[in-house]
Amino acid sequence: MLAQSLMIGVAGIFIGFLLLALFLQATLDSPLPSHMPGGVAPLLALGTLLLCVLGSVLAMRKAVGIEPASVFR
Numbered sequence: 001m002l003a004q005s006l007m008i009g010v011a012g013i014f015i016g017f018l019l020l021a022l023f024l025q026a027t028l029d030s031p032l033p034s035h036m037p038g039g040v041a042p043l044l045a046l047g048t049l050l051l052c053v054l055g056s057v058l059a060m061r062k063a064v065g066i067e068p069a070s071v072f073r
Contacts, residue, residue, distance in 0.1 A: 001056050001059060001060050001063075002053065002056045002057070002060070004056075005052045005055060005056035006049065006052055006053070006056075008052065009048055009049050009051075009052035010049075012048065013044075013045050013048055013049070016048075017041065017045075020036065024036060
């Protein structure tokens with residue numbers, strides 16, 4: 001579950017940064033250009049991966065705590 005969560009997180013980061021790069025490139029010549037400082041991107045990626053790990057750990061704790069027979073009720 002953790003590996004799957006991390007794979008989905010990495011794919012989401014890649015797609016998000018690709019769309020961000022396209023947006024920043026599209027607004028480069030506009031009257032109100034957008035700017036993203038270089039240090040923000042790694043923090044966003046790290047935060048995203050941290051939330052993915054936290055979500056999968058909470059899901060695993062919930063799944064381990066359920067009695068297997070209760071699924072069939």
